[in-house]
Amino acid sequence: xxxxxxxxxxxxxEQGILVLLPGEVHTGNKFGPNTVSRGAVLFECxxxxxxxxxxxxxxxxxxxxxxxxxxxxGGIFWxxxxxxxxxxxxxxxxxxxxxxxxxxxxx
Amino acid sequence: xxxxxxxxxxxxxDLARLWHRYTVRELVPAFERLHxxxxxxxxxxxxxxxxxxxxxxxxxxxxxxxxxxxxMEFYDATLHAPCDFLFFLDADTFLLDGEWVCSYLRAFDxxxxxxxxxxxxxxAPAIFALLCRAESYRALPAPALACRYEFPETxxxxxxxxxxxxxxxxxxxxxKIVINIASDESLRHTANFRGTTGIRSxxxxxxxxxxxxxxxxxxxxxxxxxxxxxxNILLGCLYESLYHQPFAPDAAGIPWxxxxxxxxxxxxxxxxxxxxxxxxxxEKFRQSKxxxxxxxxxxxxxxxxxxxxxxx
Numbered sequence: 001x002x003x004x005x006x007x008x009x010x011x012x013x014e015q016g017i018l019v020l021l022p023g024e025v026h027t028g029n030k031f032g033p034n035t036v037s038r039g040a041v042l043f044e045c046x047x048x049x050x051x052x053x054x055x056x057x058x059x060x061x062x063x064x065x066x067x068x069x070x071x072x073x074g075g076i077f078w079x080x081x082x083x084x085x086x087x088x089x090x091x092x093x094x095x096x097x098x099x100x101x102x103x104x105x106x107x
Numbered sequence: 108x109x110x111x112x113x114x115x116x117x118x119x120x121d122l123a124r125l126w127h128r129y130t131v132r133e134l135v136p137a138f139e140r141l142h143x144x145x146x147x148x149x150x151x152x153x154x155x156x157x158x159x160x161x162x163x164x165x166x167x168x169x170x171x172x173x174x175x176x177x178x179m180e181f182y183d184a185t186l187h188a189p190c191d192f193l194f195f196l197d198a199d200t201f202l203l204d205g206e207w208v209c210s211y212l213r214a215f216d217x218x219x220x221x222x223x224x225x226x227x228x229x230x231a232p233a234i235f236a237l238l239c240r241a242e243s244y245r246a247l248p249a250p251a252l253a254c255r256y257e258f259p260e261t262x263x264x265x266x267x268x269x270x271x272x273x274x275x276x277x278x279x280x281x282x283k284i285v286i287n288i289a290s291d292e293s294l295r296h297t298a299n300f301r302g303t304t305g306i307r308s309x310x311x312x313x314x315x316x317x318x319x320x321x322x323x324x325x326x327x328x329x330x331x332x333x334x335x336x337x338x339n340i341l342l343g344c345l346y347e348s349l350y351h352q353p354f355a356p357d358a359a360g361i362p363w364x365x366x367x368x369x370x371x372x373x374x375x376x377x378x379x380x381x382x383x384x385x386x387x388x389x390e391k392f393r394q395s396k397x398x399x400x401x402x403x404x405x406x407x408x409x410x411x412x413x414x415x416x417x418x419x
Contacts, residue, residue, distance in 0.1 A: 004217045011199060022317050022318050022320075022326070023317070023318060023320045023321055024317075024321070025317075025321050025324040025325050025328065027328050036162060039316070039317050039318070040317060041313055041316070041317045041321045041323075041324075041325060043325070043328065044263060046262075048242070054316070054317075055316050055317050056312055056313055056316035056317050056321075058312070061259075061262045061263070070316055070317045071312055071315065073312060075360065077264055078259065078262075088177075088312065089177055089179065091256040091259060091260060093260075094259070095255050095256035095257050095258070095259045095265070096381040097179060097182045097250075097256075098253065098255050099176040099177045099179055100171070100176045101176050102176075103392050
């Protein structure tokens with residue numbers, strides 16, 4: 001797994017915060033605590049500590065951080081805080097599937 | 108009289124209409140000839156208001172709701188419907204020979220046989236077309252049919268059990284048997300257009316969450332999308348010839364705009380430089396075209412199928 005990685009034409013740095021914007025598509029990347037998604041698509045990515053405000057989190061591992069908005073589909077919600085957003089289906093940290101409209105169990 | 112429930116989750120009424128056409132013509136009569144009481148149940152996983160009952164005579168519809176919020180819960184909820192046998196049949200799976208399916212009913216004379224899988228996934232039993240003895244599956248711990256992710260702590264190297272995989276494993280532990288029809292035999296009697304619903308729903312989700320541009324970018328990441336897009340074009344050719352309506356339209360009504368239009372697919376394929384990938388795509392397209400032509404032949408219609416691959 002790569003460390004937090006940003007292509008030159010992807011993401012915007014705002015005062016040390018990496019902001020992922022609409023139109024960005026990432027696959028297999030890891031994003032750390034200083035990351036905010038404001039509309040990116042993340043396929044099979046690892047999210048560890050940042051704030052997911054908008055976009056699509058598809059597959060992948062939501063290890064920690066806040067899910068505030070956007071769509072969560074088919075990933076593992078390992079930890080972190082579910083604040084708001086659309087749960088379209090995915091797994092809890094036990095690997096149990098939770099259906100559409102569910103809210104992942106808190107830690 | 109045994110009761111059979113044919114259960115199928117759908118998101119798109121156009122594909123469901125094709126599925127229903129072949130199911131009630133090829134599958135239902137074959138079971139009825141053997142004195143089965145057959146019910147066809149379509150679960151509307153999305154777009155429920157677009158499924159017009161008049162277009163699906165005899166179908167019982169289920170809608171998303173408590174206890175059946177999505178297709179995954181539908182599978183398990185359906186286990187408790189009043190029936191002796193359950194036939195889970197995917198939206199993009201067409202069984203073209205009901206007599207062939209029914210020829211396997213005698214296998215259930217063995218009480219240890221729990222199911223017959225007519226369309227395998229990677230040579231293993233799958234839920235794509237699974238005829239189940241209901242009581243065998245009801246005896247499993249719930250949820251029996253939902254997918255699971257085993258060893259999530261090892262992500263991305265865990266085991267992603269697909270719907271029905273856990274049940275098949277548990278049945279095996281109890282000494283039960285799931286008969287697995289091999290791919291060669293299956294292909295002679297079925298037509299599968301895997302991923303055709305998936306690409307449409309992916310486009311919906313991506314557009315909703317991140318805009319159209321993001322979906323276009325994602326196509327290059329997933330070669331399977333190219334096959335699914337081509338399969339939708341084939342299904343659309345058949346659909347238009349039968350119903351004179353666009354298939355998989357977008358909000359503006361453009362044919363295939365909810366998947367990939369012919370011109371968009373050509374553009375994506377023109378960008379493929381890997382000759383091995385192109386050859387693999389060519390072979391997949393050939394198989395799919397063979398399948399749609401078999402289906403068209405049963406309808407007595409000729410299809411005008413656009414070429415999409417670059418001439419090389």
